[in-house]
Amino acid sequence: MTLQQLLDNLNPQIVGSLKRAIELGKWPNGQSLTSEQRTLCAEAVANWEMKNLPEESRIGYVPPKETPCADKDEEQPLNWA
Numbered sequence: 001m002t003l004q005q006l007l008d009n010l011n012p013q014i015v016g017s018l019k020r021a022i023e024l025g026k027w028p029n030g031q032s033l034t035s036e037q038r039t040l041c042a043e044a045v046a047n048w049e050m051k052n053l054p055e056e057s058r059i060g061y062v063p064p065k066e067t068p069c070a071d072k073d074e075e076q077p078l079n080w081a
Helices: 003-008 012-024 035-052
Strands: none
Touching: 003 035, 012 035
């Protein structure tokens, strides 16, 4: 099985289990994740989320910062300090 085939077989339940393992640092059977396993799980989750979830639902999403301007189309002068 190739890596792409493995990633294609992920589903929300498996991704949830991988997230839980990453959070706890151990597999459901209690065995600790190695740093390499944690990295690979995180990459698999990120890959799955990129393909299956909207941007605002992905882990690590930070909404864009709102500007304090009332009208965003209006040009604002630069103030050099």
